[in-house]
Amino acid sequence: MTGAAFPGGTSVTRLNVYTDAAPDALHGGTPHLHTVSTEAYIVTAGSGELQTIDRAGFHTAELAAGSVIWFGAGTIHRAVNHGGLEVAVIMSNAGLPEAGDAVMTFPAAVVADAARYADAATLPDASIDRAAASAAAARRRDLAVEGFGLLREAALAGRPEPLEEFYAAAVKLVSGRAAEWRGIWEERVLGDVSRTRGLLDDLAAGRSARLGVSGATSASPHDGEPKFGMCGLLRTYDISV
Template identity: 45%
Template sequence: MRDPLPGAVGVSKLSVYDTATPDGLPGGTPHLHLCCSEAYVVTAGAGQVQTLSGQDGFQEHDLKPGAVLWFTPGTIHRLINRGGLEITVLMSNTGLPEAGDAVLTFPLDIVRDPDRYAEAVALPNGGAPGTDITSAYRRRDLAVQGFHELREHGTLDEFYAAAMRLKQPLLDGWRERWERGARRAAESTGRQIDALAGNDPSHLRESRVSGKPGPDEEGRLGMCGLLDTYRYDP
């Protein structure tokens, strides 16, 4: 693999968890992203995604094969698996989501405490394939508890503030990844338009094809389910 995906987008295949959470709904871990937009392309099964956002409040969206749903940073999202739900996930800013862009909706007292949050979010072996899945269920169920508290008490702004404070030490590294990835990809289009305006075909002569025969890793414990991942780190 020589080049990142178009626009420095990340892609993974997600098989959503199908065990029940404390409120009886089977599915994944509610969380938000601070800088990255996300899109779901539903490839199999059925379910919903519950969202909580600054503009739209609480919503529930049906998912079935062929459906596409996307949302901006700050949107808390929780996948519900009604049977065999599989999704192709597209993320902006390849490499940045893996660098800690997500914040799980643990109760506010945990999110406000970096040490407690780090303990609650950690998985054995980083969730590598073969890790005991009960550890993923444990943190998911705690995030579901916090998700319900956010809905009931209307403390979304407080959660945003705590999430921002939690990730302050990572921001310089995020900026470097963005500059090497998504920003570089966007700026290259500008250079290509300039080249075309100047009748310069040099970037066309540099055309080539890249690919991968399959995922780099299969069955990693993700926030919402088992992940087959493709690496395109900028």
């Protein structure tokens, strides 16, 4: 018996949003965007807000237990923790966020330089020195908040040029990986679409042979210390089948 794929070629993560303060005195995560994927928050505890920047401007949305909010590729987002904010994160295109489809809002000079960006974005191995990884995650967040503040000021002033320049630099950073990412997408997302197409074809033809052969599949969060993510501490699930 083989397990069914997790719905829609998506991934799921448990997130505890960072509680320490950035230089602007707001507590929370690292502002960033995804170049391909859509992300959804299902708030399970606590409160906060989601700050976003896109071509429509700067926006905020309140987060409370039971809230559901999602945002597509290119929406810069920052999770702000007002207290105990915990989120179940659903990501489309499972495998692509893990492969690096996110770009953090470092200042323009850093995002425009691939080597400087990689140096600012990469964290040391937390299994070797967790304190060093935690400090590096805070520095990374603070640098991204600096760039986010500049983009927010421009958006509020009605100046689109800084955002467009950031988009162009973000695409340049990741465009060389598009062929590799397409392979992941075809296997995980199109594979799920193909399975649904096959079941619909079976229904239309009156066939039932593929029903009831997958059973139930469960997953638990990975053991050990949570990982240092962009928005907070992460517990990931292995939902491959």
